[in-house]
Amino acid sequence: MESFITELLTLLFAALRSATPVLAVVLGESMTQRSGVINLGVEGQMLLGAMTGFAVASITGDPWLGVLAACAAGIALSMVHAVLVLGCGANQIASGVAVLILGGGLSAYYGIPFVGDKIDTLGNLNHTFVSDIPLLGQFLGPITPTVLITLLAIPVISVFLFRTRTGLRWRSTGESLDITRNLGHNPAPYQLAAIAFGGLMSGFAGAALAVDYTANWVEGMTAGRGLVAVGLVIVARWNPWYALPAALLFGASEALNLKLQSWGVDISPYLLATLPYLIPLSVLILSYRGLRASGGGMPAGLKVVFQSAR
Amino acid sequence: MKKTIRTLLASSILAMSVQAAAETKVGFIYVGPKTDYGYNYAQDQGRLYLEEHMDDVETVYFENIPENADVQRVMERMVRSGVEVVFPTSYGYLDHALKVAEKYPEVHFAHSGGLKTSDNLMTYFAEIDQAMYLAGVAAGLTTKTNQLGFIAAHPIPQVLRNINAFTRGAQSVNPDVTTSVIWTSSWSDPTKEAEAAEALISDGADVLTGHVDSPINYVQVAERRGVYSVGYHADASQFAPKGWLVGAIWNWGPMMEGIVKSAKDGTWKSEHLRGDLLTGAAKLSDFGSAVSEESQQEVLDRQASIMNEEFQVWAGPIFSQDGTELVAEGDVMSLEETEKMDFLVKGVKGRLK
Incomplete structure (x- = not known):
């Protein structure tokens, strides 16, 4: 029994590790979309964040500076989206794809001199009081700061969005630009802030990958996780609290894929590799069956984006 | 002007x-x-x-x-x-x-x-699998749990050769050794490789190696978790000062120089040119401090016997995972056969497809 619990906890914490970068992006992109802007470029922002964070950590020797630089890089690249979409009225889908490709290209090019560098990591909770907790200590100990920060962001974002006046205007911007204007508010600053916050979170997610988790920079290292996160925003219904189970679902399926192989379970590895996509997709389909009429919580302003993209 | x-x-x-x-x-x-x-x-x-x-x-x-x-x-x-x-x-x-x-x-x-x-x-x-065989010997002599972990990208012949060579090398000095394989389905996905390393270690593997683009990810996780690692493709010893055993690495330069020279001076031959430990196109990296003096000597002795062709990595008997004899004692797999390898040997845990 105890070994069963141990295995289960191993899997849960593995899921949390895998889920963290995705969770950060889901939170940021949810906030962006809550203002009526969709940004498909988060993957590119993650990559630029990962590369910048790793490079700064390598040059300065301080991984925390790396994390800050990653956030700044994410914001900077998201401003390209802001200029195109808010400034020039460009199609949001096209602009997002442009940002995605730009981030991939910039990070690949400027990352070349840092490949194979060794950086210090952010450390973990080992040798703190939590690692002395019986049974749980061995799992809590290895937890790293980016996991904690990302988890902490959930209540903060949720309070901001649902309990403050600014949050209310943020949401109303996403529902209808006209109504927001009629109420005497200019929606532009909210949308700008929303895009920047998405940039911050995706840059941070890149740092979680490159500076914290793998301590390594590799071209294209996000491997599609940013795009998965954009999909998971729908599963999480644009709600920061639901973002956690949605991201954990992805993290758990990815951890399970690897764990089942390590256990030697007799299932084709090709089939197992589809788990991280199959499971969230199934949940999306199931959860949508009852929600079609309401749009599953989609901000009404986003409908315009999808119609104009057609 | x-x-x-x-x-x-x-x-x-x-x-x-x-x-x-x-x-x-x-x-x-x-x-x-x-x-x-x-x-x-x-x-x-x-x-x-x-x-x-x-x-x-x-x-x-x-x-x-x-x-x-x-x-x-x-x-x-x-x-x-x-x-x-x-x-x-x-x-x-x-x-x-x-x-x-x-x-x-x-x-x-x-x-x-x-x-x-x-x-x-x-x-x-x-034939870098020669170097992987030797790295397996080092792993087999060092492991305490008798469980090795292998993080692999795709089941193509070159990867299977390395998994099998590594395992056979380890078994040659330690018959109880098994190798667990995790497929990541990608040549480069650092997060997955790190997580695969975590999974293998938490299930008891105490030597990790792999065949993905870069050894850095699993080598760093192994070091962090206090287990041993064997590198592949490039020397990653600086990422694991404590746990690094050895690595199987390439050295293409001299071979490519020969090819270009032959094209220039007209001695070009349309052939399958294969380097090995002897030509130096594939070689062992330096040993880490985790490998004892005796173990290093054992590996170097084996290397000498491969180089003077006393010993061949793909000499029988070779058994498949389920125990079927694939190559009989006294037979040796041909170059063509090894380059089309489509099986895992006995002692490897993991599915091919």
Whole structure:
């Protein structure tokens, strides 16, 4: 029994590790979309964040500076989206794809001199009081700061969005630009802030990958996780609290894929590799069956984006 | 004014003379980034070796070229820009290279790892599984749990050779050893590789190795978790000062130099050129401090017996996972057979498909 619990906890914490970068992006992109802007470029922002964070950590020797630089890089690249979409009225889908490709290209090019560098990591909770907790200590100990920060962001974002006046205007911007204007508010600053916050979170997610988790920079290292996160925003219904189970679902399926192989379970590895996509997709389909009429919580302003993209 | 003209004239003559003394143009095509700290990195180190060691050679390269018709266009472009020797370095480039080679009979092609040739297309590779066998010996002598972990990208022959060679090497000194394989379905996905390493370690593996683009990810996780690691493609010892055992690494430079020279002086042969421990195209890295003196000596003795051909890695008996005898005692697998390997040996845990 105890070994069963141990295995289960191993899997849960593995899921949390895998889920963290995705969770950060889901939170940021949810906030962006809550203002009526969709940004498909988060993957590119993650990559630029990962590369910048790793490079700064390598040059300065301080991984925390790396994390800050990653956030700044994410914001900077998201401003390209802001200029195109808010400034020039460009199609949001096209602009997002442009940002995605730009981030991939910039990070690949400027990352070349840092490949194979060794950086210090952010450390973990080992040798703190939590690692002395019986049974749980061995799992809590290895937890790293980016996991904690990302988890902490959930209540903060949720309070901001649902309990403050600014949050209310943020949401109303996403529902209808006209109504927001009629109420005497200019929606532009909210949308700008929303895009920047998405940039911050995706840059941070890149740092979680490159500076914290793998301590390594590799071209294209996000491997599609940013795009998965954009999909998971729908599963999480644009709600920061639901973002956690949605991201954990992805993290758990990815951890399970690897764990089942390590256990030697007799299932084709090709089939197992589809788990991280199959499971969230199934949940999306199931959860949508009852929600079609309401749009599953989609901000009404986003409908315009999808119609104009057609 | 006069001076300017003279300078211009002089510099253009200089430019022409450089042109004249030169320059065999050699072109390289990589399937991934040359900075992957792995397979493509190793090939590119070969290119840099040419730049450094051959005065009359100029190199060009293209990265991230997929294994489809795109690579044909890249090769055509290279040839038209004057490239005389082309190195298509990825396995899946072979059929495309054959087509382009037929079209340009005066250009020489050297494909990495393939098993087909034509008049002006040869192949080169190195039996790095010899080095993986030796790394397995080091792993088998060092492990305490008798469980090894192998993080692998795709089940192609080159990867299977390494898994099997590593396992057989370990079993040769420690019959109880098993190797658990995790497939990541990607040549490069650092997060997945790190997580696969975590999974293997938490299930009891205390030596990790792999065959993905870069060894850095699993080597770092192994170090963090206090277990041993064996590198592949490139030396990653600096990432694991405590747990690094040894690595199997490439050294393409001298082999590529020979190929380019043969194209220049007309001794080119359309053949399957294969390097090994003896030629130095594949070799063991330096040992880490985690390998005891005796174990190091044992590995070096084995290396000597491979080099003087007393011992062959693919000599029978070889058993498949379910215990079926694939190669009888006294038989040895041919080069062709090993390069088409499609099985896992006894003691490997994991499914092929």
